[in-house]
Amino acid sequence: MKNQPVLSPMQNLSIMPSGGVPSGATGEIKNVPAITVYKFGKALSVKSSDITCLEGVGNYTFVYTRHEKHLVSKCLKEVQDELSSDFLRIHKSYSINARHIKSRWPDYIHLSCGKVIPIARRRIRETHEILGRMALSA
Numbered sequence: 001m002k003n004q005p006v007l008s009p010m011q012n013l014s015i016m017p018s019g020g021v022p023s024g025a026t027g028e029i030k031n032v033p034a035i036t037v038y039k040f041g042k043a044l045s046v047k048s049s050d051i052t053c054l055e056g057v058g059n060y061t062f063v064y065t066r067h068e069k070h071l072v073s074k075c076l077k078e079v080q081d082e083l084s085s086d087f088l089r090i091h092k093s094y095s096i097n098a099r100h101i102k103s104r105w106p107d108y109i110h111l112s113c114g115k116v117i118p119i120a121r122r123r124i125r126e127t128h129e130i131l132g133r134m135a136l137s138a
Contacts, residue, residue, distance in 0.1 A: 030051045037063060037070035046070065048083040052100040052113040056093045066100075066113045090127045091120045098134055 033048040046063060055062040056076025063070040063079070072079055080087050080095050089095045090109065100112040107124060109117045119127050 033082065035063060035079060035082055037072055037074065039070065044070075048086065048097070049081065049099065051087075051097055053085065053097060053109045053115060053117060054079055054083075054095040056095075064111075064113055064115060088127065088130060090123055091118055094118070098131065101131070104128070104131060 012136055034045045035048070035051075037046055046065065050065050051063055052066060052127075053064050054076055055064065056079075059073065059075050060068050061072045061074055061076050061079045063072055076089075076093070076095060080089065086097050087095045087097055088098055094117045096109060096111065096117055103110040104114050105118050106128075109119060111117060
């Protein structure tokens with residue numbers, strides 16, 4: 001018994017990433033970018049993969065999921081920077097999650113949440129080129 005190392009209680013704890021699986025476990029989930037929103041005064045974390053689009057209105061941003069809409073007191077650029085590179089700015093006021101595109105038209109995009117987002121005239125060509133490359137690589 002004298003040769004056994006003494007372990008502190010803190011060494012037995014494993015830190016849980018946001019995915020809920022301990023690091024090093026099989027089927028490890030990597031940290032998914034998320035944003036904190038408040039609903040009825042309670043902080044909730046919304047994963048970027050659940051967000052369909054972002055709508056900027058001044059210094060505020062509406063975060064849309066398939067079934068909900070949240071208001072965040074940050075500008076659109078700040079919110080988009082916190083989230084993953086799946087978001088594509090297609091308009092001054094809109095950024096979309098490319099994984100939630102239901103259909104694509106020359107001047108607008110229909111999302112899985114039912115929203116129809118206009119594409120700015122100056123961004124039409126660039127938007128369709130990027131989405132075409134993303135479809136080819138998928």
